[in-house]
Amino acid sequence: MKYQIDLFGVLLPSLMLWLVITYAIGALLRPLLERAGVYRFVWHRALFDLALYVCLLGGVVYLTSGLLS
Secondary structure (H helix, E strand, O other): OOOEEEEOOEEEEHHHHHHHHHHHHHHHHHHHHHHHOHHHHOOOHHHHHHHHHHHHHHHHHHHHHHHHO
């Protein structure tokens, strides 16, 4: 498995790519959750968004580790 990504001669950790992908997924998912009314049942929106981000990051890392190995 490749742990570093070469971006125009700059070596970046693969976690950085996973963080950016997860942020994009979360940015697309948040308006859908708001439109569906999920946030009405959430006590603290920022904590919920953080927990959602961590869960999405775990899913992205899990899926990419299965694809790359």
